[in-house]
Amino acid sequence: MAYKSALKYSDITPKSDFLNRRQLMGGLGAAAVTALAGPGLAAGKYSSDETPNSLEDITAYNNFYEFGTGKGDPAKYADRLTIDPWAVQIDGLVERPGNYGLGDILAKMNIEERIYRFRCVEAWSMVIPWNGFELKQLLDLAGVQSGAKYVAFQTLVRPDEMPGVSGRGIDWPYREGLRLDEAMHPLSFMATGLYGDDLPKQNGAPLRLVVPWKYGFKSIKSIVRVTLTDTQPETTWNMLQPSEYGFYSNVNPRVDHPRWSQATERKVGGGLFAKRQETLMFNGYEEEVASLYSGMDLKANF
Ligand SMILES: Nc1nc2c(c(=O)[nH]1)N[C@H]1C(S)=C(S)[C@@H](COP(=O)(O)O)O[C@H]1N2
Ligand SMILES: [Mo]
16 A cells, blocks of 8 residues: 555554643643654544444445445445555645645644544434544645635546446535635544544545534535535535525524424434433534534535
């Protein structure tokens, strides 16, 4: 494999030790904590302290419709995907448009671990230990022009390797988008790994977006194109069913899906008798992201 995540899960201090150490160090400041804990953990404040789902849960129960609509299809078929070489075309309102090789991108990124809560619009959830880098770093690499207001993303389409893209229904490529301020938020993350190892193909190798306060379908996989625009881009689920899937798709327990409640969720891997858990506003990231939407009617802008 050409692209290794720089930081291994096994290199990382167990979360409880890390938290204890941070508490102990109290007033010493972030730089001292970083020096002691090693690279990557400086951003520990963005990680959840919940226990991550098992690698088995995270890699066996997936949505990646390019490989089929069944939850087990991506694990079954995604190994056909060729991910080396890989390049990302960055274009639109940027200073340095181009086709960026993934190796060249990764050499410039600060790779860290983020343990994020993940909530699918279908009302299941997981906790996932990603490795990767802040999306802002990639946008800064290309240089965002002052007129840009949105970021649009596209997934690879390769019918030879993707059994799901030949059927009708979705207008491929899979597309997603963010407002520029959402994209620049430090929580917006480009994942290149999982549990300290390479990102499995069913999870969107070699490069996928993770936006933890939004429903999972915003977290577009296997990205080959990033375009800065001044108009709101088209997004796959909104194109398919605009009455059910909005552009924002912020996790919100008070705004139900037209066909089911969003008030609670089933944590994958909890077993047959596990209690459903309450869904949190912005999936638990309210403190970090609520200000992005101040004054906005979140029911109208779902
Ligand atoms: N290209 C692409 N990206 C995608 C999807 C998809 O079908 N195609 N499914 C989305 C949905 S609905 C979810 S819930 C997450 C699932 O990510 P995971 O399989 O890594 O948990 O991927 C999102 N990204
Ligand atoms: Mo989803």
